Amino acid sequence: MMKDHARLMKAFSALGEIVGRKKLQKIIFIAKKHNYAFHEKYQFHFFGPYSEELTLRVEELCNMGFIKEFNEKKSGYYQYRYEVTEEGQAFLEAQNELAAENLTPFLKNLNEQSSRFLELVSTLLYFDTLEMDARIEKVQKVKAKQNYMDEEIAEALAYIEQLNQLV
Amino acid sequence: MTYAMQKLAEEKVFKDPVHRYIHVRDQVVWDLIGTREFQRLRRIRQLGTTYLTFHGAEHSRFNHSLGVYEIIRRIVDDVFAPRPEWDNSERLLCLCAALLHDLGHGPFSHSFEKVFELDHEEFTQAIILGDTEVNAVLKKVSSAFPQQVADVIAKTYDNKRVISLISSQIDADRMDYLQRDAYFTGVSYGHFDMERILRVLRPKEDQVVIKSSGMHAVEDYIMSRYQMYWQVYFHPVTRSSEVILTKILHRAKELSEHGYEFAYEPRHFMSMFSGNVTLKDYLNLDESIVMYYFQMWEEEKDPILSDLCHRFMQRRLFKYVEFDPSKEYKKLNKLEQLFREADLDPEYYLVVDSSSDLPYDFYRPGEEEERVPIHLLMPNGELRELSRQSEIVDAISGKRRTDHKLYYPKDYLMDDSSHKETKEKIRAILGVSEH
Known part of the structure; x- marks a missing residue:
């Protein structure tokens, strides 16, 4: 019952604090791509892989009072920040059926990266069925406005390799 | 003449209850309709299990796919073709992507995808790019054409204007399904002046916009969508x-x-x-x-x-009661325990189901939203986001409505021939009585 909500709560709890809706979207996508049990469906949007289901579930968790969303003005634009509430912690503790997989090191590592970098990593992962050259070309085309440098792409690919070791 | 340009000797028409006629002149489109993968859509209902509520809702994804194709055909041939901003070399790509956009839907997609962790969009890609009759037809246009069609449907094609015709907050897909689903379910919601909307669509650099004189027709479309979601799609x-x-x-x-x-x-x-x-x-x-x-x-x-x-x-x-997960999740734990005592597996007989809809939203610069807004083309050539001009749309913009229900087998719970006391406790918690 409400297992998908509980899994997300576990992620929020592991992350401690997360800044930015885009960052949250990319973290869950990357974790899902590495076979962590998130079931939110993703499609390709503005900033790369995006899940309307995830947006909805986060809103529900806010409405339930399990997480708190802060909308803060930072460097001229608004950012969202999330924290688990006491009630959310109590809900999480009541979820004894949840698998005991340890998400924390993986998620924390992602949380330390910038939102722009995670956008690149998740977009590269989104097109991971393409051959490497075609994959890079595709990312450069669909992310033309972000203007990612070759070095950034190389760094992102190396980071994906590093993530594979963490799983 | 190349296959891409080849026309049928005589135009073919399909009678259609929503658009009256669906017109086919292109050989490629006619050949795609005849493939086994496209014909399969005749055997998949557009609205899944909705026929159990609205008995008329037996229409198929085949009907809808043809409808989306027809709307796009009217836009590109009747509205956009004479406009200098429109690149007519994208015409066939738009028609094929419209026709094939739902190709990967399986039976009762929503449930199958959830249980077996499938994704109909991945199957759409696989059908278009794999060893299929559809792929063979598309490849005859050019070796790159199947990938282009797949990219438009996956929203990863370079030309965002083409994508927005097929999928955006006001697209051919939604315009067809709202009217078609209203027609077949028999409800009076879902109707809006599509002819008017099509006449005021204008192609711009990376999107399709609407002349401001068509704003009221768009308001009507957004309200239709809102009502259809709550009256039909989320019917309990x-x-x-x-x-x-x-x-x-x-x-x-x-x-x-x-x-x-x-x-x-x-x-x-x-x-x-x-x-x-x-x-x-x-x-x-x-x-x-x-x-x-x-x-x-x-x-x-x-x-x-x-x-x-x-x-x-x-x-x-199953019958249902309203359920508020934030206040009642502890009650749910208690109910699960009582269901087990009554020999009813709660995994199968006690289910929370949630529905949620965001009727319209827009991207605000500097924020991290993902919805492409509807833009109005003002008489001075300026573009204005719809909710800035329309008070009606502004009233529902960004406002998500969510509803949770708890489903249970009332007939079992009312049968006191076994576990009478436990069932009485369950009925008391759920507030269930004979009537």
């Missing part, structure tokens, strides 16, 4: 049938994983149960086959599978 009875269907699939999968011997071997489901679904297996499954198994499984010795199939086939659906 349809959701009850969807809950049961999902639980049937869960049960069959669970039984298979535990080595249960089915009296009627579910050959068509085996690759789904094992998580190795090939394209061939996927294409072989349609709603008639699923219904055949459900009828057979009514006779299975597993009491849960048999009961759930009986409920679905004979429309003995």
Whole structure:
């Protein structure tokens, strides 16, 4: 019952604090791509892989009072920040059926990266069925406005390799 | 003449209750309609289990796909063709992407995707790019054409204007399904002046915009969408049938994983149960086959599978109460315990189902939203986001409405021939009485 909500709560709890809706979207996508049990469906949007289901579930968790969303003005634009509430912690503790997989090191590592970098990593992962050259070309085309440098792409690919070791 | 430009000797027309006629002149489009993968859509209902609530809702994804194609054809041939901003070399790509956008839908997609972790969009890509009749037709246009069609549908094509015609907050897909679903369900919502909207669409650099004089027609479209979601798509009875269907699939999968011997071997489901679904297996499954198994499984010795199939086939659906997860999740734990005491597996007989809709939203610069707004083209050439001009749209912009319900088998709970005291406690918590 409400297992998908509980899994997300576990992620929020592991992350401690997360800044930015885009960052949250990319973290869950990357974790899902590495076979962590998130079931939110993703499609390709503005900033790369995006899940309307995830947006909805986060809103529900806010409405339930399990997480708190802060909308803060930072460097001229608004950012969202999330924290688990006491009630959310109590809900999480009541979820004894949840698998005991340890998400924390993986998620924390992602949380330390910038939102722009995670956008690149998740977009590269989104097109991971393409051959490497075609994959890079595709990312450069669909992310033309972000203007990612070759070095950034190389760094992102190396980071994906590093993530594979963490799983 | 190249295959891409080839026209039929005589225009073909399909009679259609929504658009009156669907016109086909292009050989490519005609050949695509004739492929086995496209014909399969005739055997998949557009609205899944909604026919159990609105008995007219038997229309198929085939109907809808043709409808989306026709809307796009009218836009590109009748509205955009004479405009200098429009690049007519994208015409065939738009028509093919419109026609094929739902190609990967399987039977009762929503439930199947949830239980077997499938994604119909991935199957759409696989059909277009794989060894299929559709791919053979598209490849005759050019070797790159299948990938271009797949990219438009996946929203990864370079030209965002082409993507926005097929999928955005006001696109051909939505314009067709709202009107078609309203027609077949028989509801009076879902109607809006599509002819007017099509006449005021204008192609711009990376999007399609609407002349400001058409704003009221767009308001009507957005309100239609809002009403259709709550009156038809999220109807609680349809959701009850969807809950049961999902639980049937869960049960069959669970039984298979535990080595249960089915009296009627579910050959068509085996690759789904094992998580190795090939394209061939996927294409072989349609709603008639699923219904055949459900009828057979009514006779299975597993009491849960048999009961759930009986409920679905004979429309003995679960009843529901409103449920607020934030305040009542502890109550849910108690109910789960009582259901077990009453020999009812809560995994199958006590289900929280949520529906949610965001009727319209827009991207605000500097924020991290993902919805492309609807833009109005003002008389001075300026573009203005719709909700800045329309008070009606502004009133519902960014406002999500969510609804949670708790589904349960009332008939079991009212039967006091066993576990009388426990059932009384359950009924008291749920607030269930005879009537």
